[in-house]
Amino acid sequence: MSKNTHETDATGGLKGFLARRREGLMHGVFAVAACVSIICVILICVFLFGNAIPTLREIGLLNFLSGTTWRPGNDIYGILPMILGSIYVTAGALVVGVPIALLTSIFMARFCPKRILRPLTAAVNLLAGIPSVVYGFFGLTVMVPMVREHLGGNGNSMLTASLLLGMMILPTIIGVALSSIRAVPESYYEGSLALGASHERSVFFVVFPAAKSGVMAGVILGVGRAIGETMAVIMVAGNQPRMPKGILEGVRTLTTNIVMEMGYASGMHRDALIATAAVLFVFILIINFSFSMMKRRSEK
């Protein structure tokens, strides 16, 4: 620590001593501030897992994860329907969102006329800023009736949730994919042109594959967003706690399970909801981990 404060030695005497003390003190304050984020993560883990593990022990981890019935009234807690619900809805969101997002990022990187680029970038950024309740409200008032009229069912369905989440993850994926496509050295593109490939072929078969780790990182980030999204899904998914039946039927995800029932739950029921959040948290940790692996690989 003292090495960092040698600049003040010049003043010498009492004043220098005080200055050194102040430097040392603030160094400590900065270090403590840096530790706050560590403390937060530890607290979150302790409180989530500390509450969830006794519950899981009581219910039995396997029963909890593979139970197909969620009936808190009868003390039956199986979250497989919600796990599948989250996975299906997220997969649906990827089917909808990934192609559009990747093609849009290719467009923005290599096809976009200069005049359009700025408004397009602004639109994508603003799309990222729109609150999830507003997305949810749009889904509720526009997409649910649309699905109901044209495709049947009551509109609150897996399909609607997937479509809405697909829209919501667009800016996330575009942001990461775009910067990794832009980071591909220009020589790749030029080399391909020199070999006689067209602009389109060069971009798609040379530049884009070179950016694939970064693009994957973007997709994984999108998965994290989709699986963690709560408010928008709750407004359009129907939220029935049963095994997912079909894409036009209602579905409940891990996140919505918590919000739906936390308000009135008590005792074991409440603990089971906290355990649901712990399961979600583990999912997210895995996704985060793969995201940073991918990012590291793309930076190499």
Added chain:
Amino acid sequence: MSEKTLRARRRRDPLSVFLRVIVWLAALITVGVFVALVGYILIKGVPNLSLDLFQLKYTSDNCSMLPAIFNTIYMTLLSLVVAVPLGIFSAIYLTEYARRGNKLVKVVRLTTETLQGIPSIVYGLFGYLFFLVQLQWGYSLLAGAMTLAIMILPLIMRTTEEAVLSVPDGYREGSFALGAGRLRTIFRIVLPTAIPGILAGVILAIGRIVGETAALIYTAGTYAQTADSLFSPVRTLSVHMYVLSSEGLHIDQAYATAAVLLIVVVGINALSAAVAKSIVKRRG
């Protein structure tokens, strides 16, 4: 073969044409999503704005959003008061004090990355378990603000770090050469230079706070009046919006509230982008 015919032949290559068509289509869809969303909410919402929606007291008749707006402002200020100094200080530690290969820095980076990926409902549940159950604060402005402070901390840390790193080393060296200590250099030279970048991050954080719902429902509650103390249960504008639309009784007011929320959040984000751009311009 002249270059012109070569290029023409390349254009006719069916695969190339197809690829060009699909990227344009994808971009159109992206823009279409934006236009549809914003357009729909504004067209449906703005005509429904009325004076009733801006009364000082909320009643189930007027569905006033003014108390929720005040609460949102309190919530934002309170979260920022906690998160901004912490975020700036820790970013200073990471950039100005820590040496290369410092173990603590690695751990901090790992944890901020983790914090950034945690979904807001998990923050909400943690806030409930920690602030409400453990500390017995009850549904309150304070519990909500603390939860949000943790949520925006990594964002502020990252943007501050980027801003501080972009301050040229020559500034620091000049300051040291004139006899200033490390602390004085940081507060008089580095931070003032980095302020626009930090500000852009803070504005982005405000956007996150204003738009947040899931983390607040079980920490700040859904009580619809203006807060009169740190421990009053409150609902922010986003939560108000959610409650209105899930009740389904006041759909016109819900449209209007959505429009206000959208305008505020989009405005905040545009402001952040403008601030960030002004830095680039100045540097450029």
